[in-house]
Amino acid sequence: MWKFFQDQMLGMKWLNHLIGRLLEMMGIQTDSRIGGSVQFFLYDVIKIIVLLCLLIFLISYIQSYFPPEKGKKIMKRFHGIGANCIAAFLGTVTPFCSCSSIPLFIGFTSARLPLGVTFSFLISSPMVDLGSLVLLMSVFGAKVAVIYVILGLMIAVIGGVVIEKMHMDSYVEDYILKAHQVEIDSPSLKQKDRLKYAREQVVSTFKKVVPYILIGVGIGALIHNWIPEKSIESVLGKNKIFGVIIATFAGIPMYADIFGCIPIAEALLAKGAQLGTVLSFMMGVTTLSLPSMIMLKKAIKTKLLGVFITICTLGIIAVGYLFNLFQAWFI
Numbered sequence: 542m543w544k545f546f547q548d549q550m551l552g553m554k555w556l557n558h559l560i561g562r563l564l565e566m567m568g569i570q571t572d573s574r575i576g577g578s579v580q581f582f583l584y585d586v587i588k589i590i591v592l593l594c595l596l597i598f599l600i601s602y603i604q605s606y607f608p609p610e611k612g613k614k615i616m617k618r619f620h621g622i623g624a625n626c627i628a629a630f631l632g633t634v635t636p637f638c639s640c641s642s643i644p645l646f647i648g649f650t651s652a653r654l655p656l657g658v659t660f661s662f663l664i665s666s667p668m669v670d671l672g673s674l675v676l677l678m679s680v681f682g683a684k685v686a687v688i689y690v691i692l693g694l695m696i697a698v699i700g701g702v703v704i705e706k707m708h709m710d711s712y713v714e715d716y717i718l719k720a721h722q723v724e725i726d727s728p729s730l731k732q733k734d735r736l737k738y739a740r741e742q743v744v745s746t747f748k749k750v751v752p753y754i755l756i757g758v759g760i761g762a763l764i765h766n767w768i769p770e771k772s773i774e775s776v777l778g779k780n781k782i783f784g785v786i787i788a789t790f791a792g793i794p795m796y797a798d799i800f801g802c803i804p805i806a807e808a809l810l811a812k813g814a815q816l817g818t819v820l821s822f823m824m825g826v827t828t829l830s831l832p833s834m835i836m837l838k839k840a841i842k843t844k845l846l847g848v849f850i851t852i853c854t855l856g857i858i859a860v861g862y863l864f865n866l867f868q869a870w871f872i
Contacts, residue, residue, distance in 0.1 A: 551679035553591070557584045574766045581762040585804045589754055592679065593800050594743050596672045601742035603634050603671075605735040616654055616662075622702055625661040629697040632665030633690075643836050650840070651717045657705025661697045664853060667827045669693035676800065680807050681816070685864075685871050689820060692863070696856035703852060704845075712845035753801035761804030770812050777814035784818040785861035789854060792825025802826050816871055817864030824857040 548554050560583050561571045569576045619627050646663040650656065669690045677686035730738070764773070777784040792802075806819040829850060838846055864871065 547678060547682065551592070551675065553584075553588045553679075556588060560584050560587075577766040578762040581765050581804075581808075582758055585758045585761060585807075586754065588679070589676075589758070589800050589803065590747075590751070592676060593672075593750070593754070594747065596675055597743045597746050598739045600634060600671050601739040602735055604742075605730055605738050616649070616658055622698065624655065624658045625698045625701040625705075626694075628658045628662040628701065629665040629669075629694045632662045632668075632697065633670050633694075643833065643840065646837075647717055647840050650713060655705055656710050656713065657701040657703075659701075660704045660849065661701030663849075664700050664828065665694055665697035667833075668697065668824060672800070673827075676803050680803055681810075682871070685816065685820075688864075688871070689860075692860045693824070696853065696860070700849070700852040700856065704848060707848065709845050709848065712842040714840055714842065717840055750800055757801030758804040761808040764805065764808035764812060768812065773809060774813035777809065777818045779813075779815060781815075781818075784815060785821045785858055785865065788814075788818045788822035789825040789857050789861065792822045793829045793831060815865045816868045817861035817866075820864055821857050821861030824860065825854075828853050828857065 557580070561580050564571055564576060564580055569579060571577055571580045615631065616624055616628055643663070645666070646659050649659040649662060673693075674686050674690050677689055775781075777788060802823040806823050809819045809822070810816060834846065834850065837849070841849075
């Protein structure tokens, strides 16, 4: 039953077969490069958009119970590593990309929450949201998805604790530290208001991310059907010790969310790249994208930004090598 749910409900393999048959009825051979690319593109775009809309609706509905004001109050109740854990968990029900998480991070920091706690939130939000769990399950299976999320949360908690121990509050920009906070209790929303909010978030987020989905799936189709397997294996394949590091840094200049990364990672894995290598690429894109770092630089000073990037990079590389080491068990 679980395999059926994973393959047919999350992975929608029935959709791939259906698209293949329709293309062949139209005279397009799916075993050719062009036909295979068209099949890959249509299947992944439809699958990701369907999952995208369902996930955003569900997560936005959950978010309606955790507005920023409530998040601040929850995190203020905890201290020490417990606060970091709560912040990391709250990050899983917040926006899908780091650029969307940064304004919340600024709000939490200006509310005088401990700096390490706010960084635990900032790391976990784009890296291990609920969307990543479901999408990873649809492509790589439940074991990979669950371990990925657990390790991502560990990076967020450890990173926040390290930053807190370094006492780097003075490296936050003054305008944030001096910001005047007004505590406003969120009104109690009715069921119809929560559903309306969730629908609005689906439309808003879809408009933002659909270009990245199309670009990501297009790149995935190119890799899947046009780049020789040996070319991928020679750089990112087994026994390529620097593959994880290359993949992590290759993801940094890009800007996309988990929905745009999945088809690229899927194609790389099919072409012989190691599991941990493609997961490191995904983490690099979602957590350390260049546009996000430029935005974050407006809120924190260079030294703190460097510490944040270093912690995330080392954590991502460690996760990549760990998955590569135990790839036979995961797949």
